[in-house]
Amino acid sequence: LMFFADVQDVLYAHFTETALTEGAYDFSVQAVNKLFKISNKVKANSTVDTSVPTVDNSKNLALSWINNKVVVSWDTIFTADDALFYEVSSGSAQAGVDIIQWQETSNTSITFGIPASVSATTGLTVHVTVTAVSIGGHSANANR
Numbered sequence: 001l002m003f004f005a006d007v008q009d010v011l012y013a014h015f016t017e018t019a020l021t022e023g024a025y026d027f028s029v030q031a032v033n034k035l036f037k038i039s040n041k042v043k044a045n046s047t048v049d050t051s052v053p054t055v056d057n058s059k060n061l062a063l064s065w066i067n068n069k070v071v072v073s074w075d076t077i078f079t080a081d082d083a084l085f086y087e088v089s090s091g092s093a094q095a096g097v098d099i100i101q102w103q104e105t106s107n108t109s110i111t112f113g114i115p116a117s118v119s120a121t122t123g124l125t126v127h128v129t130v131t132a133v134s135i136g137g138h139s140a141n142a143n144r
Contacts, residue, residue: 020048022051024047027043047136049082049135049136051134052080053080055078055141055142060077060142061073061074061143068113069112070099070112070126073109082135084106087102087131088130090128092125096127098117127144129142
């Protein structure tokens with residue numbers, strides 16, 4: 001049970017130390033006004049997942065140039081118990097993002113061009129960071 005002041009709008013609540021273990025949970029919320037009139041339940045489900053993606057450090061991101069575009073692949077680098085999604089950033093300097101920043105995908109490869117803001121493409125070294133993110137929000141990185 002939670003109680004709020006009469007003039008307070010509540011848009012969310014944050015719960016800590018619930019001791020939930022990994023698994024799927026069904027939740028419901030309902031409101032009770034000052035006259036003890038009860039709303040219908042609003043139901044939702046949630047999954048608790050604490051697993052962290054693993055990185056095979058013996059493998060590298062595959063990077064190639066095809067028709068003035070960069071193709072990056074990471075098919076066998078990350079493993080996890082559940083589905084992963086990926087955030088890809090790339091720059092002309094290590095940890096830079098002047099080419100792409102936080103491009104999200106569920107694929108294990110991406111193709112991107114070099115923006116006009118990067119003036120010299122001849123001899124350009126392209127640095128790429130791929131972050132694998134688990135359903136629980138944990139992540140692991142691979143760089144090239």
